[in-house]
Amino acid sequence: MKVQIITIGDELLIGQVIDSNAAWIGQRLNERGFEVEKITSISDTEAAIKSALQDALSQADIVLITGGLGPTKDDITKKALAEYFGAEMVFDESTYNQIQRLFKQLGRSTNDAHMEQSYMPSNAEILLNKMGTAPGMWFEQEGKVVVSMPGVPYEMKHLMEAEVLPRLQK
Numbered sequence: 001m002k003v004q005i006i007t008i009g010d011e012l013l014i015g016q017v018i019d020s021n022a023a024w025i026g027q028r029l030n031e032r033g034f035e036v037e038k039i040t041s042i043s044d045t046e047a048a049i050k051s052a053l054q055d056a057l058s059q060a061d062i063v064l065i066t067g068g069l070g071p072t073k074d075d076i077t078k079k080a081l082a083e084y085f086g087a088e089m090v091f092d093e094s095t096y097n098q099i100q101r102l103f104k105q106l107g108r109s110t111n112d113a114h115m116e117q118s119y120m121p122s123n124a125e126i127l128l129n130k131m132g133t134a135p136g137m138w139f140e141q142e143g144k145v146v147v148s149m150p151g152v153p154y155e156m157k158h159l160m161e162a163e164v165l166p167r168l169q170k
Contacts, residue, residue, distance in 0.1 A: 001168075003029055004056040005039045008049060008067035008077055009151055012041045021066045021156055028160060032169060034062070044068055049080035053146065061144055062168065067151030069134035071113035077148055078137070082121035085139055089119040092126055092135075099133045124148075127163045131155045136163065 005025055011017040022039045029036050037060060042048040049068070056063040068077030082089055096118035103110050117133055120126055127136030127149075134150040136159045147164050149156045 001034055001061040002059065003034050003036045003062045003064065004060040005036060006049075006052050006056060006063060006065045007039070007041045007151070008044060008065065009041075010044050010074070012067075013043055020153055021151065024153070024157065025064055025066070025160065028165060032165065034168070044074040044076060046076055046080040046083070049077060050084050053081075053084055057141075057144055057146070063144070063146045064164070065146065065148040066156050069117075069136075069148065069150050070152075071117050071133065075134075078119075078121060081124070081137065081139070081146070081148055085121060085123055085141065087121035087123040090122045092118050092120040094128060095120060095126055095135050098128050098130070098135070102130075102133060127159055129155055129159060130162075131158045138164075138167075 005022045007019050007022050012019050019041055026036045040052050042052045068075045099114045099117060100110055114133060124137035124139055127138055129135045129150060132150060132152055132155040136147060136149040139146040149159045
């Protein structure tokens with residue numbers, strides 16, 4: 001199966017952060033016999049996200065996305081994906097409960113930004129993130145798979161190992 005990887009974040013484009021996610025994902029997919037045909041890094045804009053996704057889906061069976069799922073204003077990946085897939089943003093109780101559990105373990109309380117992170121595209125399957133506050137999302141459309149994961153490397157790696165790779169290998 002053909003795979004494309006999209007990494008999202010202005011910090012990647014200006015050299016502030018080195019994109020280790022794409023290399024790690026590519027290596028893991030290659031080990032399992034998947035053909036990674038393209039890696040694209042894009043800015044934190046809805047237009048860039050939608051355009052890159054449309055391009056990737058025209059060529060690949062699977063598109064893996066990292067970045068843009070956090071609580072800051074430039075984290076717009078969820079919104080862009082919801083619009084792309086024609087979904088509404090809905091409150092996801094399991095996501096909110098996971099965030100509350102994580103903050104309780106850290107001895108901290110949640111705030112409005114964390115509540116906002118609990119709104120997810122209505123047609124996404126939620127991949128709970130036990131390592132952080134931004135869950136992953138799994139979309140299927142016309143026989144193709146799109147998975148969006150956090151850009152924080154240890155969170156992305158956890159979701160890849162625990163959820164994404166096992167499901168892709170089925």
